[in-house]
Amino acid sequence: MLRHAQRARGRLGGPSPYPTAAARAGRTLGAAFIVLAFTAPLLLLVGGSLRRPGSPPPTRPELVPDRVTTEGYATALELGGLLRASVNSLVVVAVAVPVGVLVASLAGFALTRVPRRIAGVVAAASLGALMVPTTALLVPRFALFRAVGWTDTLFPLMAPALIGTSPLYPLVYYLAFRAVPTELYDVCRLEDVSPMRTWWRVAMPLARPVTAAIAALTFVVTWANFLDPLVYVYDRERFTLPLALRSLATLDPPNAPVFLAGAVLATAPALLVFAMAQRTFLGHPGRTRR
Amino acid sequence: MNDPHRLLAATLGVALLATGCTGSDPKPPVKLLVSGAPEEIAAFRALAQAYQAKNTGSAVQIIEAGSAGDLITRLSTSIAGGAPPDVFLINYRAYGQFAGKDAIEPAQERLDSSEIIEPGDFYPVAMEAFQWRGRQLCMPQNASSLAVYYNKGLFAKYGVPEPKAGWAWNDLLATASALTRDANGKPVNAGEADAGGRTAVVHGLSVEPVMIRVAPFAWSNGGEVVDDPQHPTRFTLEDPATREALRNFVDLRQAYGVVPTDQEAEAEDEESRFVNGRLAMIMSSRRVTTTFRTITGFDWDVAPLPTYGTPANILHSDAYCITRGAADKDEAWRFVEFAMSPQGQRIIAATGRTVPSNVEVSRSPAFLDPAQRPKNGHVWLDAIPVLRRVPTVSTWPEIEDATSGLLENAMYRGDPIDKVIAELDATTRPLFARAEAP
Numbered sequence: 001m002l003r004h005a006q007r008a009r010g011r012l013g014g015p016s017p018y019p020t021a022a023a024r025a026g027r028t029l030g031a032a033f034i035v036l037a038f039t040a041p042l043l044l045l046v047g048g049s050l051r052r053p054g055s056p057p058p059t060r061p062e063l064v065p066d067r068v069t070t071e072g073y074a075t076a077l078e079l080g081g082l083l084r085a086s087v088n089s090l091v092v093v094a095v096a097v098p099v100g101v102l103v104a105s106l107a108g109f110a111l112t113r114v115p116r117r118i119a120g121v122v123a124a125a126s127l128g129a130l131m132v133p134t135t136a137l138l139v140p141r142f143a144l145f146r147a148v149g150w151t152d153t154l155f156p157l158m159a160p161a162l163i164g165t166s167p168l169y170p171l172v173y174y175l176a177f178r179a180v181p182t183e184l185y186d187v188c189r190l191e192d193v194s195p196m197r198t199w200w201r202v203a204m205p206l207a208r209p210v211t212a213a214i215a216a217l218t219f220v221v222t223w224a225n226f227l228d229p230l231v232y233v234y235d236r237e238r239f240t241l242p243l244a245l246r247s248l249a250t251l252d253p254p255n256a257p258v259f260l261a262g263a264v265l266a267t268a269p270a271l272l273v274f275a276m277a278q279r280t281f282l283g284h285p286g287r288t289r290r
Numbered sequence: 291m292n293d294p295h296r297l298l299a300a301t302l303g304v305a306l307l308a309t310g311c312t313g314s315d316p317k318p319p320v321k322l323l324v325s326g327a328p329e330e331i332a333a334f335r336a337l338a339q340a341y342q343a344k345n346t347g348s349a350v351q352i353i354e355a356g357s358a359g360d361l362i363t364r365l366s367t368s369i370a371g372g373a374p375p376d377v378f379l380i381n382y383r384a385y386g387q388f389a390g391k392d393a394i395e396p397a398q399e400r401l402d403s404s405e406i407i408e409p410g411d412f413y414p415v416a417m418e419a420f421q422w423r424g425r426q427l428c429m430p431q432n433a434s435s436l437a438v439y440y441n442k443g444l445f446a447k448y449g450v451p452e453p454k455a456g457w458a459w460n461d462l463l464a465t466a467s468a469l470t471r472d473a474n475g476k477p478v479n480a481g482e483a484d485a486g487g488r489t490a491v492v493h494g495l496s497v498e499p500v501m502i503r504v505a506p507f508a509w510s511n512g513g514e515v516v517d518d519p520q521h522p523t524r525f526t527l528e529d530p531a532t533r534e535a536l537r538n539f540v541d542l543r544q545a546y547g548v549v550p551t552d553q554e555a556e557a558e559d560e561e562s563r564f565v566n567g568r569l570a571m572i573m574s575s576r577r578v579t580t581t582f583r584t585i586t587g588f589d590w591d592v593a594p595l596p597t598y599g600t601p602a603n604i605l606h607s608d609a610y611c612i613t614r615g616a617a618d619k620d621e622a623w624r625f626v627e628f629a630m631s632p633q634g635q636r637i638i639a640a641t642g643r644t645v646p647s648n649v650e651v652s653r654s655p656a657f658l659d660p661a662q663r664p665k666n667g668h669v670w671l672d673a674i675p676v677l678r679r680v681p682t683v684s685t686w687p688e689i690e691d692a693t694s695g696l697l698e699n700a701m702y703r704g705d706p707i708d709k710v711i712a713e714l715d716a717t718t719r720p721l722f723a724r725a726e727a728p
Binding site for chain 1: 321326327328331351352353354355356357360363364367368370371372373375558559561562565566567568578580581584587
């Protein structure tokens with residue numbers, strides 16, 4: 001069975017999307033342009049965070065302040081309670097990302113096992129759910145979480161993982177699993193492999209780049225979630241990073257370096273996750289680590 | 291971990307362990323929802339601690355919201371979801387939406403029977419702002435208004451006389467024009483600034499183009515901004531006196547160029563511009579005082595608003611309101627009583643951001659500290675007899691939102707004033723029509 005799976009991986013890989021030197025150069029140039037576009041604000045963010053808090057705001061953007069200091073970071077950690085907030089955010093993503101990925105992939109896999117018509121109805125319902133504005137669900141969700149005693153805890157921030165974080169993610173997995181040759185699933189069935197084992201041992205390894213992308217997106221969505229903690233969390237001890245950062249955003253202009261330092265601390269983990277995941281989801285599927 | 295069942299079970303197990311369980315508290319704390327900068331939140335924590343020290347066994351939980359908008363989101367969701375905070379602090383321009391839905395427990399009866407505070411302890415104009423259908427709904431924590439902050443260093447450098455009480459709109463214009471300078475320190479004359487290719491690096495004045503900045507000048511000129519302050523149905527900006535005040539306001543940018551352009555205002559906010567010494571005057575409430583106290587490069591002070599003859603100013607006030615769904619309304623009131631007492635008011639006044647609503651505290655060094663800037667801090671107290679307020683109808687926040695873009699277009703883009711007035715009227719009439727009035 002595994003030989004079949006390995007052959008399938010080779011087929012899924014297909015030809016390289018950048019077959020010529022010109023195409024590869026184009027990709028490199030495009031990547032360089034995107035990096036430049038996104039690096040400039042990041043550098044300004046880091047530069048601003050290294051200014052001395054309390055000094056008059058600069059009249060124009062500064063990449064490197066006259067006097068570099070890390071006072072902003074110390075103040076941000078103390079004033080904003082960023083250490084505690086970081087721990088809370090890490091706890092939330094540590095639970096929400098794996099649960100969200102597992103649920104989304106299981107749901108996506110389940111869709112491949114049901115008749116196309118039913119899968120189509122589920123996909124349409126998922127797309128419909130995607131169109132519901134988040135704010136429309138705030139009050140019903142608040143009432144629900146209150147009924148189960150989850151308000152002012154971290155549970156409401158993890159709860160979206162139980163539906164795969166977003167209705168889109170199961171659909172992405174569904175499309176990825178549908179790309180696997182059906183004879184592979186047929187072989188599994190003939191060899192009496194359970195659907196759960198087929199999902200875990202056959203389908204998931206073939207969809208590794210998709211898993212990396214969904215995991216990274218789930219991480220970013222959960223890490224940057226501001227609205228849910230604003231509504232469901234009261235106690236400062238349970239604030240997550242975006243909420244703690246929000247309180248620093250209200251500091252007066254001379255203390256902007258404190259806010260910017262907080263923003264650097266909040267942004268760094270997301271960048272790290274993307275850096276770790278990009279090899280998998282940007283790489284050619286045929287070249288992914290096995 | 292090759293078994294998928296075990297993997298799922300382990301992940302969910304971590305989820306349960308991660309958040310833990312909370313024990314039940316025999317006496318739940320009073321939940322106080324407030325918004326503000328960290329130093330303001332710190333003052334509320336100090337207030338809560340002082341309350342707890344005075345009332346053994348009582349506790350206050352501060353629920354923070356970064357901004358007023360976040361506070362409204364938190365409050366409206368929790369009220370609709372059936373678990374509101376016990377007490378919240380809100381501006382008089384925003385509380386109507388909750389009063390209209392009967393989400394606020396009136397303070398009137400408890401105030402009448404209070405042995406700690408009484409209505410006469412507070413400025414009537416602030417108390418009246420929080421009266422809804424004949425009853426005191428909330429208790430005003432502060433009674434601020436607009437003042438003109440000015441950079442004394444720039445006035446001295448360019449030999450311009452400092453503003454004095456009783457100065458007129460034209461004095462403001464002349465002063466702002468004299469202080470609007472180019473890179474060589476030469477006056478940039480009025481609307482010729484762009485035509486001459488010289489741009490101002492120091493501006494004479496900054497004032498936000500919003501209704502609450504325009505209104506006091508309309509009142510001072512003998513005009514009105516709405517047809518009925520209690521039960522408004524429309525704006526009355528076409529009224530000749532109001533129109534003249536609005537025209538002159540817009541001309542600060544359009545005809546005289548003494549306030550920064552839209553791009554300049556977007557590039558650097560007015561507080562930063564003042565702190566950087568590139569703005570001679572800024573029209574703002576007491577809120578910015580804390581920021582300006584960090585200035586070391588020059589001295590600054592405040593002056594009253596200029597007038598068109600009749601002194602007028604606009605109330606800026608926030609109040610403690612108890613929610614209908616508060617778990618223990620009597621305990622919530624005990625906290626409000628304490629917060630409104632001289633001791634509680636002094637704790638909040640120490641931030642420097644507010645003008646205490648308690649008459650006694652506002653006249654004490656807790657507010658008029660001679661060791662602290664501004665030296666002319668009494669201008670806020672002098673303004674109290676001439677304070678007026680905008681309507682407190684339930685849709686007022688939406689009405690303000692609808693007006694700000696149009697006023698910006700008039701100020702920065704030069705949209706014809708009558709077109710702006712007509713658009714304001716057309717846009718806001720439906721909002722007035724569905725408003726709940728106090």
